[in-house]
Structure formats: structure tokens, C-alpha cells
Amino acid sequence: MIRIGVDLGGTKIEALAVDAQGGELARRRIASPSHDYALIVEAIRGLVIGMETELGERARVGIGTPGAVSPASGLMKNANSTQLNGRPFVADVSRALGREVRVENDANCFALSEATDGAGVDHRMVFGAILGTGVGGGIVLDGRLWTGANAIAGEWGHDEMPSRTELDLPDTHCYCGRRRCVETYLSGPALAADHARGGAAPLGARAIVALARSGEPGAKATMARFYNRLASALASVVNVLDPDVIVLGGGLSNIDELYGEVAALLPGHVFSDRCTTPIVRNRHGDSSGVRGAAWLWPPARQR
């Protein structure tokens, strides 16, 4: 049976139809009516029905969203960019499509995509970490998503940034209401804010990386702080979960230097005589959201 994965973002809704081996059959992308909940549900229904008509086949449907479905209430929570919070999204989309629909956090979909047929495929426990406009994460064990009792497993982005090696860590405030969340140091906007904090001209993450490569001391110092903070925050994940691989996604995962720098710094923060955890780049890039949503209906194991 074919699968359709839907990635519901703040500005776009993307859908991908795949066969049982993950081969791509069709892809569609529309602007998201993110201000209007009823229109979001209707837009997803239209995308799925349109693709099924095009392909002449009924599909299993999985959806990746910001936030998560609360196990306590069945309602959406923690979504920062859409009108989903407090809504019975799973029930509404299932009713609109006339079938069971699976819904998961978008970082969980990323981790599932990379664990199923991406950069984490040969590892038992995969930690997928998103470094983008936000910081998220997901855990896959033996090919299955581990969502946790509160549906927040892997959400390291709202842990407090460790400050053992940086006693003058600047104070930050997160949209979640807490101070010093990991996300407020390791997202793209956070990297830009950190660079500007010392009085430098405001630059985006890409420009800061380019400047650091050219040898500009301020940008090099900003990136050194970023690498150290990333290693330190990932070490907390390693100390608790000890995953077999860490797969990075999101816009900042395109920084080539990050893999060597952070892998070299990580052992200094981990409570172990050795730490050989590989930190690798994702394989599916921007497609991991839709692919992981499709794999919410797991493939027959090839291994």
C-alpha cells in the first residue's frame, strides 16, 4: 500500500507519496493557511485526495506537525507557529479523510526518516537533532519512534543550556516561558543574536559562517562558542540516552565544520573514558519531514 506523508509547516504544507520501499511517486507543496485551523484541515484533505486521484490508489496517511499530541487530552500542544494548540487535530483530520491518520511531532518525523532509510539506518538507537529556526529532537529505537509518556521524548531544545564550561553564559528568555533554553543558543536566529550581542553588525547565520571562514576574529569566536555549546548540550543527551548515532538536521546542519568541531569537543563533556558517538549529516535533507511522516506507517523490515 502506498503512503502519503504530510509535513505541516508554518508557511507551507508539503505532501509526498511513496511506495513500500520509500520510492517517490508524487510530491505537492502549497502555501499553508496557518491562520485558520479549519482551512488547514481542509487543505490537508485536498492534498491527500488529489494525490490519491492522481495515483489511482488509496494511501495510509501520516502527518508531521510542530508540537505534539498530548497523551493526556488527545489535543495538540507545544506548537509554536500554527493554530493547532488545544485542537483535536488527529480526530478532525481522521474524520475529514475517513480513515485512521497518524500524527507526530516534526522532529520525531525527521528522526524516523533518517533511522528508517537515511543516515541512521544501521544503528539501533538514533537521536535526530534539528538545528533550524527552532531546536528539536527525536528518538528512534530499533526502527520505532520512542515518543515517551508525555510525548516529549527527545525535546532537548527546552532543557537548560549547561554552563559548566562557560560561567559567563549570556542570559536568554525562551518563548516557552523559561530562561536559558538550549534553543535560545543553538537555533539559527539564536546564533545570529549571539553574534550581535557583542556589538557586531546584525548578520544571519550563513553570513557569520562565511565571515568565520574568512578568518574574521569576531565571527570565529561566535562559531567557537556555538560549537562548544552544541557539544555541551548534546553531551547531556549522550549521558542520558547514549544513542548509537546523532543525526543533525535543519538549516544549521549544512555547516560543514560543525561535524569535525563538535565531534572533537563532545568527549570533553561526556561522563565516559571514551565517547565515539558519530555525529553525522542527514541524508534526506528537507525531505525528511515528509518521508518520516510517511514512515509513521513502518515499512516491512528489510533487515
Ligand SMILES: [Zn+2]
Ligand atoms: Zn524553551
